[in-house]
Amino acid sequence: MSDIIDEVLSSVKNSAVFKNREYLLPDYVPDELPHRENEIKKLASILVQLYRGERPSNTFVYGLTGTGKTAVAKYVLNSLQKKLNNFRYVYVNSRQSDTPYRILADIIEILGNKVPFTGLSTAELYRRLVKELEKSETVMIIVLDEIDALVKKHGDDILYKLTRINYEIHKSKVSIIGITNDIKFIDGLDPRVRSSLGEEELVFPPYNAEELEDILRRRSSLAFKEGVISDSVIKLCAAIAARDHGDARRALDLLRVSGEIAERYKKKIVTEEEVERARVEIERDRVYEVIATLPFHSKLILLSIVQSSIQDRRLTTGEIYTRYRELTSIMSSESVTQRRASDIINELDMMGIVSARVVNRGRYGKTKEVVLAVDRNIVMKALIESDERFADIRSG
DNA sequence: CATCCACAGGAAGATCTGGTAG
DNA sequence: CTACCAGATCTTCCTGTGGATG
Numbered sequence: 232m233s234d235i236i237d238e239v240l241s242s243v244k245n246s247a248v249f250k251n252r253e254y255l256l257p258d259y260v261p262d263e264l265p266h267r268e269n270e271i272k273k274l275a276s277i278l279v280q281l282y283r284g285e286r287p288s289n290t291f292v293y294g295l296t297g298t299g300k301t302a303v304a305k306y307v308l309n310s311l312q313k314k315l316n317n318f319r320y321v322y323v324n325s326r327q328s329d330t331p332y333r334i335l336a337d338i339i340e341i342l343g344n345k346v347p348f349t350g351l352s353t354a355e356l357y358r359r360l361v362k363e364l365e366k367s368e369t370v371m372i373i374v375l376d377e378i379d380a381l382v383k384k385h386g387d388d389i390l391y392k393l394t395r396i397n398y399e400i401h402k403s404k405v406s407i408i409g410i411t412n413d414i415k416f417i418d419g420l421d422p423r424v425r426s427s428l429g430e431e432e433l434v435f436p437p438y439n440a441e442e443l444e445d446i447l448r449r450r451s452s453l454a455f456k457e458g459v460i461s462d463s464v465i466k467l468c469a470a471i472a473a474r475d476h477g478d479a480r481r482a483l484d485l486l487r488v489s490g491e492i493a494e495r496y497k498k499k500i501v502t503e504e505e506v507e508r509a510r511v512e513i514e515r516d517r518v519y520e521v522i523a524t525l526p527f528h529s530k531l532i533l534l535s536i537v538q539s540s541i542q543d544r545r546l547t548t549g550e551i552y553t554r555y556r557e558l559t560s561i562m563s564s565e566s567v568t569q570r571r572a573s574d575i576i577n578e579l580d581m582m583g584i585v586s587a588r589v590v591n592r593g594r595y596g597k598t599k600e601v602v603l604a605v606d607r608n609i610v611m612k613a614l615i616e617s618d619e620r621f622a623d624i625r626s627g
Numbered sequence: 628c629a630t631c632c633a634c635a636g637g638a639a640g641a642t643c644t645g646g647t648a649g
Numbered sequence: 650c651t652a653c654c655a656g657a658t659c660t661t662c663c664t665g666t667g668g669a670t671g
Binding site for chain 3 (some may be wrong): 330331332349350351355385526528568570571590591595597
Binding site (some may be wrong): 630635636637638640641642644645646647 | 663667671
């Protein structure tokens with residue numbers, strides 16, 4: 232038994248491919264951020280107010296995913312922290328902590344106080360945060376990453392409260408850095424929030440293919456052994472990611488998974504073939520994961536879509552709902568209303584599992600046309616494996 | 628050219644879970 | 650114990666709508 236474990240362990244230790252895989256993981260923050268020098272400079276010059284103990288302007292940071300927004304923010308704050316000791320900062324990812332309650336709880340916890348996981352009112356948490364800030368006399372920088380996700384779900388109320396917090400505290404000062412992928416989202420904000428949060432703005436352009444190549448080269452020389460990665464593989468990964476709005480994270484993932492695949496098949500070098508496989512595998516894993524964690528009725532709606540799709544025919548909400556009702560009656564389960572089903576279809580669309588678009592068919596009404604956007608076999612696999620209630624339902 | 632299909636999707640609130648405070 | 654809270658999910662009720670068709 233332990234032979235097997237030893238074998239697996241030694242295969243990782245004596246990897247033929249990787250020198251140090253960590254450098255390719257998404258949460259690794261490199262010592263230098265190539266091609267983001269301008270952004271670093273701009274952000275630093277905003278935050279440099281801290282040097283005089285003043286509150287820096289609230290700042291909006293825009294840029295598509297994988298353009299280095301988070302990395303730059305963390306990098307600048309960490310570097311400043313080392314040089315100046317007169318401020319504190321909190322980083323909150325508002326996709327993970329996607330409720331007002333969690334945001335406040337996270338901030339308070341990082342400040343060093345425990346709060347219950349649930350049960351209090353947000354007003355109470357806000358009060359506690361104020362109290363916590365009044366304990367000491369510092370400048371507090373709050374970084375809210377991916378705030379668009381939060382605002383979409385819960386509105387801009389918390390943002391308003393956070394921007395107003397300076398009027399309630401006297402000893403400390405708070406400054407907010409809001410990071411967003413979605414530029415349009417600013418327009419939907421309450422004008423008061425927009426003006427106070429957007430005192431400064433910083434835009435991150437996507438990386439172009441050359442810049443991506445450079446980044447990949449630097450990282451792969453740290454992560455891979457000599458000669459494993461050829462220049463053409465780098466170029467391919469960069470090209471794929473550049474096509475997808477210059478997402479560096481995507482490019483790095485691609486490179487890492489390609490390496491993992493090469494390793495799994497006991498190859499000594501990574502070729503274009505592994506990159507292609509990696510691309511497929513990354514997408515498949517993402518889809519599987521998303522489906523497996525869906526709520527029960529969302530899964531049922533999805534199953535209805537799979538079962539009623541014949542080739543690439545587009546389905547209407549009504550057709551899907553009819554099949555869904557059949558399924559719930561077979562399973563003797565409750566069913567949700569069509570109103571809810573319509574929202575669920577929209578959710579599946581946003582996750583990229585189906586593609587839905589609203590069409591007007593004149594006399595034949597307004598509806599959504601829905602097609603499955605992923606391989607049905609993966610859908611079935613994910614459904615069957617994630618919930619035993621689907622175990623005996625086969626496609627057809 | 629008005630009609631009317633087959634829904635879209637907004638608003639408000641109900642129900643339930645899993646919690647706190649005193 | 651009571652009173653209360655947030656958040657997820659869902660319902661009920663609703664108004665809105667582009668264009669094929671009679």
